[in-house]
Amino acid sequence: MITIKQIAEIAGVSPSTVSHVLNGRMHKMSQETREKVERTLRDHKYISNMGGHLLGNGSSRIIGVILTYARRSEMNVARDSFFSEIIGALENEIRSNGYYMMLYTSGDVDEGLRIAASWKVEGLVVLGALAHDCSRYMEGTNTPLVFIDSYFYDDGKAYVNIGLHDKKGAYMMTKYLITQGHKRIAFLADGNPPMGVDCERRDGFFAALTDHGLPADEGQYLYISHRCAEREAFLSTFLEEKFRGFTALFFASDFYAVDSMNYFQDHGLRVPEHVSVCGFDDSILSVQCRPKLTTVHQTVSQKASYAVAQLLRILRKENIDPKIIRLKVSLQIRDSVRQMESLNC
C-alpha cells in the first residue's frame, strides 16, 4: 500500500505538496507540479489511508446511521421494506457526497453514540423510536444529528428533522373517506398513546372529522398491538362487534392495514364491500395485497436525500432553516375503499 511519502519521493516533491494536491488546496502551486503529482498518484494507484487522515485533521468523513426500530421486537421490523429502502437511499446519498456510512442497529443508543465518538463520526442520521434518548445523550457532544420521522414536542430545542406532512396526509385521507360517504371512521395505530408520526397522523384524522362536522371522540382511536397474538385477539372481537359500526378503518401504516384486511377476508368478510380499509406509507405491500390498498403516498428516498443534505449543510456551517422539513404526501387511491350508497340520499 503506497503512502503519501512514497508518492512524494517518486514525484520528487515533499509529502505536504502531495497532501495539498490531494486536498485540492491549490493555494499557489504550479500547474506543472500539480500535474506531475496527480500523474504519480494515478500511476501508482494511491489509496488514502483514512487512519492517517483521521488522526491528521480529525475528520473521518463518516456519517453514522442509527436505527432503532429494532425495539418493536416480535414483529421483526427489519423485514419492513421501509427499512431497506431508506438504508439503501441513505447509503447512496452519503457515498455520492464523498462520505462513508457506518451503520448501527440496536436498542442501545448509548453504545451507538460511543461508537460514533470513537470514530469521530461527523454526523448522525437517527431513525426510529429512540430518537428522544438520542437527543438526551447528545447534549455533551457537538456532533450534528438529523432525525427522520421523529417529532419532538414540548422541549424547547429545535432538532433538525425530516418528516412528512403527516398531519396533512391523514387529513386528506380522512377527507377522502368522508367524501366517499363514510361517517363512522376509526383510526388505528400501534401506540397507546400513539407516538411519533402516528400522533401527527391521528391529529390530522381528528382535525378532518371536526372540520367536516363529524363527531370526533376518543373511541375512534383504536389501539392495534404490534404483537401478532394480541392483534389477532383484537381483530377477532372487533369482527364480532361488527366493527363497532365503523364503515372505514384508517390504519396508521400499511403493514397493519394489510394484515387486518387479510384477517377480515380470511374470516369471510370482503373489503371494501363490508368494510373499507386504508393505510399510510404506500409501501410495496400496498400493491401486493388484494384489494390493492388505498393509502397515503410518501417518497422514502426523498427523506434520505433531504436528511443527508441537511447534515452536509450543517457540516459546511451553512445555516439551515427551516430546521423541520416536511415532505409532500399525496393520496394513492386504489381499491380498498368503497363509496357508500348513502352518498346519494
Added chain:
Amino acid sequence: MITIKQIAEIAGVSPSTVSHVLNGRMHKMSQETREKVERTLRDHKYISNMGGHLLGNGSSRIIGVILTYARRSEMNVARDSFFSEIIGALENEIRSNGYYMMLYTSGDVDEGLRIAASWKVEGLVVLGALAHDCSRYMEGTNTPLVFIDSYFYDDGKAYVNIGLHDKKGAYMMTKYLITQGHKRIAFLADGNPPMGVDCERRDGFFAALTDHGLPADEGQYLYISHRCAEREAFLSTFLEEKFRGFTALFFASDFYAVDSMNYFQDHGLRVPEHVSVCGFDDSILSVQCRPKLTTVHQTVSQKASYAVAQLLRILRKENIDPKIIRLKVSLQIRDSVRQMESLNC
C-alpha cells in the same frame, strides 16, 4: 475527548501501561496498577480514538458489507425484505463481536474495494450479483472475503461462501409438487440463463423431475423478466396459452410468485384451482398474500451469523473447513398448491 496520555497522567502511569490495560494483553502487570488504570478509564469515560488505533497497529475492526443487488434496476430490489433482514442481521452479528459495520451499496465494485482499502477494512461480506467481479478485483489484496449466495463454478479457487441447500430445496419442492399429482411443472426465474442461486434451484428442479420419471426438457425453464412491463406481457400471453399445459409453476423467488399469482387472480383465474404456484425464500410476503404461498423456507439471519462467524475465523487465522457452507431449508406448505384429482387414477 480524553486521551490515553491524559489517562496515564491522571493514573500516574505511562501511556503504554494504559494501552496494555486496554488491550488486555498478557503483558504482566500488577493487579493494583491494572485496577487503578481501569478505574481512571471508567471515571473519565475514556473513549478510544479509532484513528489513532488504526494508525497505531493497522487494524480498523471494520467489517465492510458490499451489496450489489442494486443493479437489477427498475424493480428497486432495495424494497425487498431480504435486503433489510440480512443487513440488520449482519450489523447485529458484526457489532456483537466487537466490530464495526461499514455499508456500501452500488454497482461499482471498484469503488467499494477502494473504500475498503482506505479504511483498512478487515474483512468483507459480499452479497449479490457482482460477487464475481469482486473476486477478480480482490486478487491483489489479502482482505478476506465471504460471499453470501454466490456460487462460483469453474474457477479453481475456493471462495468462502454461505448459501443454502438451494438445489435440495428446489428438489424437495418439486418432489412435493409431483406427489401432489402434478406432471407438467414449470420453473420460472429472472435470468436467461439463470444466475447464482437460481441456477442451483433450477438444477434441483430438473433433478427431481428426472428422478421421478418425468420428462425434463428445456421448455420447462421459463424466463420471467425483472421489468414490470415485460413481465406483464409475458404473463398475459402465458395466460392466453392456458399456461402451456403446466399445472404448477415453481418460481425461483417469492417476489415473482406473488406478483404472478396476483396477476392471474386479477384476470379471473384462481390459485390454486386453476394453476398451482409456489415460491422460494419464505419471505414475509408469502404470508401476506392470498392464498398464502407454499414456498421453501430459509432462515435469513442464519446466513448473516454464519458469514460473520466465518470471517472472524479467518481473521483469527483459524482454519475454515468447509469453505462452502450450505444452510438447511425446509418446505413451508401453505395454500397455493392444489392436489390434482388425477392422483387417484
Added chain:
DNA sequence: GAGCCTGAATGATAACGATCAAGCAAATCG
C-alpha cells in the same frame, strides 16, 4: 555478604500516515 542472574512490572521511544501552520528560498514587483 558481595556479585550475579532472573523475571516481573513498567517506561521511553519510535513508528504509523496524513495534515497544516510556519518558514524559506526564488521570482517578481514597485
Added chain:
DNA sequence: CGATTTGCTTGATCGTTATCATTCAGGCTC
C-alpha cells in the same frame, strides 16, 4: 534594492501501539 508574492518544504502534531529498555526486588552462587 527592499518588499511582496509565489511555490514548495520543514517539522510538529494527532492518539495509539509495538518494541525494546530499564528498574528493581529477590534469590542464587561462591
